[in-house]
Amino acid sequence: MDKEHIYFENYADTWDRDRKENPAKLQFLLKLAKIRAGASVLDAGCGTGVLLPYISRAVGKGGTVTGLDYSRQMLDKARKKFSDLPGLSLVEGDVLKYDLPEQAYDAVVCLNFYPHISSRSRDFVKKMRRSLKDGGSLIVMHDMGRQQVNRIHDDRADRRLLPPADMLAADLVGGGFTLSAAVDWDDLYFVSVTKADELSYDPYGRGGASAPAGSSHRSHTQKKAVVNRLARVEGHLEAIKRMVEDERDCSDVLVQLAAVDSAVVSVSKVILKDHIDHCLADAVRGNDLESVEKLKKAISIFVK
Template identity: 40%
Template sequence: MSSECEFFNKIADNWDSTRAVDVGKIARLVAMIGLEPGFTVLDAGSGTGVLLPFLKEAVGPAGKITAVDFSANMLAKAEEKYGHLGDITFAVADIMEFVPEDGLFDAVLCFNFFPHIKDKQRFMIHMQSHLRQGGALVIMHDISRQQVNAIHKDSEAVKNDRLAPGETVGAWLTAAGYQVTQIVDTGDRYFIRAVKR
């Protein structure tokens, strides 16, 4: 098990108390994705499942969500909190090795997770194989890039997990074959949406 995975397993019990959830801001970010009832969604690096109730509301009873995280303890918290919502599959896996059981997704979401991915180009290409044509890969944070990097700088386990400027990540996505439809890199949020051509 990687030291980073151990780190997240250790802090899983207290994770939800480390930062307040801004319900309004997360709801606005989810609205920007463009999810529709019945969509299938992959929540990559789901953690304790902060995004799950928002996604469930967006995709409705006919929608399906797959929550993937390499930390079994974080994902157990997510299932404990949101398993009752129904039609959510919880999968403990490294996202780079994850293979979905039933078909392609309408959207792959990285909420507060992208900096922790070591090989970002490979991740982008790998996620294309999980997306239907026109499906979206969305990278988002409910705080600024500067805040993300400041938080990570102070933790030994994730000190090198940096969030690059939106334009840089947009260029990576374009190079990986996506069409970038939106970049927001401001003082209070980070949001990039790219579509599989």
Template identity: 40%
Template sequence: MGNERDFFDQIAGQWDSTRSVDAKKIAELVEMVGLEPGCKVLDAGSGTGVLLPFIKKAVGSAGKITAVDFSANMLAKAEEKYGSLGDISFAVGDIMEFVPEHGVFDAVLCFNFFPHIKDKQRFMTHMRSLLREGGLLVIMHDISRQQVNAIHQDSEVVKNDRLAPGETVSGWLTTAGYQVTQIIDAEDRYFIKAIKS
């Protein structure tokens, strides 16, 4: 994992220029989550914070967001861009070890991050412990699974970080104690929504 952390630390400065942000699509994905004003949200693997303004818009001034990433440089970029939005706390660390200071979350969002998790079953179980009863875990990408895997294929460091078919991930979630309510594994996006049951 040290190699991956170094990799993301090194590319943090250029990260935002390497991928265009499809604001309309990201807004649609966040809308599909169904966040409400005042929600407490964990942005797992926040990176440079692409998702933060969209979450903030959904949860409003009463909402609280925690952004976690193991790359200090990526998260510094996120804080630089979105720290002024208010009520966002930035925590550098391994999501597998993360324990929030203030209670549980209404939702955990995992945007463009899931393939990089080595022990996916353990991740799902750990996220479940951070969610309130009825809370949501959402795994999403603003491009297709095929595109994600093709991009990773070209990098020595992340070439084994694959995104599995929606049905496969849904099975893992069910085993981990979630009820899966939505699976989209399409040509332009990937979206799985699960409830802690």
């Protein structure tokens, strides 16, 4: 048993007292997670089970929730609090070593857990991907901001700190996922990615067949950059919605709107450059005059 394991075993009795939950924030995170009724969900690193009742309500009676943690004392606390939740099972085991079933879960949720496995993040991502069904979601979230998370773990020299949401999203996309959402605010952190199936990278759905003759379709060489920037736009829009609901000062809302405008301009520049460097250039080289005209018209509309 390593030092961290011993720490959690010893801290279990006072964990809930010292780490008071914020129901409104947890409900908001679960809203972002978009867990559907009837889903099968793994709560990786569930601890004393703070998130279990929220997930249970989301999946309903037809769903299942598995809480996995390597601290027996933490699990005992979770069991005492939530043993009556329908469809709940609690499992003792190290998430990196435990033999998880393949393609078993619709979602894997990690609340306040990622820094504890960040030094072996590639192993973790591969394992979670295997355990997810096609189209399943891997969700990394914290009920506090990234800077606060990093301050908590700043004495862990052997670990890489929690990265900005867009950087983590890029790593996960590189691990065989597509980005669903990324939010990196002062008071919370959320990244959700979806397991990509083997055909998701085939733009024509033909198992690698070439594009039809005369087609003006060109795949985007900067897809990852575009998706990451769009996630930022989504994050800013969620922030604006939250500010309006909380009746925040108009000046705060306007600042966020300016951030949306900046993010849209950023993604537009990436797409426009890709459009000119590849789509238009390919059409000219192929003497595809019809596509050239369509592409020129699209650029003209965009510039206006």
